[in-house]
Amino acid sequence: MRLFRLTFATILQRKAWVICAFAILVLPFVLPWISSSTEKPILEQPARILAAWNTLWITTMVWGLFTAAREGESNAKTGIGEYFQTTGLSATRQLFEIWLAVICFITPMAVATALICQFGAGPADPAERSMWWVMNLQYVSLFLMVVAPLLALATALASRFGGITGFATTLCITLYGLYGVGYLDNMVKIEENALIKSFLLFSPQYRFAGDLTQRFCLKSGPVPMDSYWTMLLYFAGILAVFAGLSRLCFRSKTTA
């Protein structure tokens, strides 16, 4: 686990994570001031939930994917990967250790967001409060299932094609999965098109996870358990595909 410790320490030393942690802990309490909850105090909790989860998504999309890409690139470019290769650490193992270091920063952020949502914006009614626990657990698990393979893909793409490609590609995939597919789905609803429909079927529909923010705000209760398991299976499928692609793509040294 020496590469993991090295990557973890590098990210820790760069301190950009402090900005993210600060945003995640502070923005949910500050942003509601610019919402209409200043006029209607009853809206403070929905405003806080929106701020908390959106900050987490944006932080992960911007800092998380960028860090993953940067670590993947520097591992290949600086010769660290080559060095670890000679000590017997295989490419896949290297990819795993770099990924583990990044996810070790993202997971606490997701947990902190869920805790803010639970204790800073939980409903007063005890029955609804227990519902909140289920929703938070569902959201954190789905969020991590969405983000984990994307981080690995960012690292792998960056190691082969450079940091900008790794970051930009995964960022576009995430944005498309969260928001783009919804609009595409609307298009298909208006006019049936077999080609777009099959494209939609094999698009990573991260919106199923992202929509949980709105479920919180509308207090519509947890996702039905059978749908939740289908979602987990769905995201596990995407995880397996991205893991395979990342393994194929990752390299520990530049050939040039």
Add this chain to the structure above:
Amino acid sequence: MSSRNTSIVINSCLIGTGLLAWAYAAGPLTSNRDIALAPNPLGIKRSPYGEVFAIAMQGGIDQAFHEGVMGNNIRDLHDLDHGHGDCHGHEDGGQNEVQDAPSLKIRFQNTLTSLSNLPLVRTNPKPAAKALRFQLRRNAEDKLRFAYDLDPSNYANYASLHFFLTEPSVGTRPELTDSSLKLAEDTIAYCLKDPNDPRPSLTAAAACTNVLSLMFDDRRKAAPKYTISQMREYLVQLDHCIARYDDISSRWTEEKSWDLLSPQRIAECQDRSDFIRKIRDAAEKTILIFEGKITNSQASN
């Protein structure tokens, strides 16, 4: 070589089973309309933030409305020269203009404004083509619709979109089209869901008055589409909205919730409430005239 083969096998297994699981689970998830919500990036539409952005967008809405209704967004060169900044020397005549020569800072601001308006200036002497005007109208409608979606209970944004939709466009007269009726009904349904704020009730009331006034226009036609009983239904709905406004607003007075609003917003709310009540009385008289219970001269008394 064997490790390479193992790697290929592992990758194939991962991608193969992953694709299977992906495809297997995608079907039920995409077809399950309960879990897929309408696209709403960052959940901003209809959120507490959306309500604020809806107010912030009103300057832009004004511009979009005029661009769409006038059929162009074309500024003439005079506008470009002076910009839209602080140029109050105009009204005072030429002499004052010299005396009130704007300061360097204001002149710089005006230059920046005119430069930012540059893409909108049309130097082509031929007027805009029909297709271009249609396109501009569509753009304006999209902007107005977006502002409305941010907060459907916002009085000004609803009113702009409604008047835009019913504005006489190519060859059509103002009439109660399906789209404006649907807009009004959606607005009423959305606004009446809010039990904590009196202002959405006013927006719902405005939607009722809009529907009524278009029904009255329709009545004057040779073959009216809407009956008097339909008008009565909307009048009842309108009364319900006003009663609801009074109810929630008196609760706000008790809870001192009005104190959280700025005086301008309270005054604006009061103006709208007075306006809606006047329209309501006029609408009732119009319906009575249509029913033949009073005549025009009685109504004007």
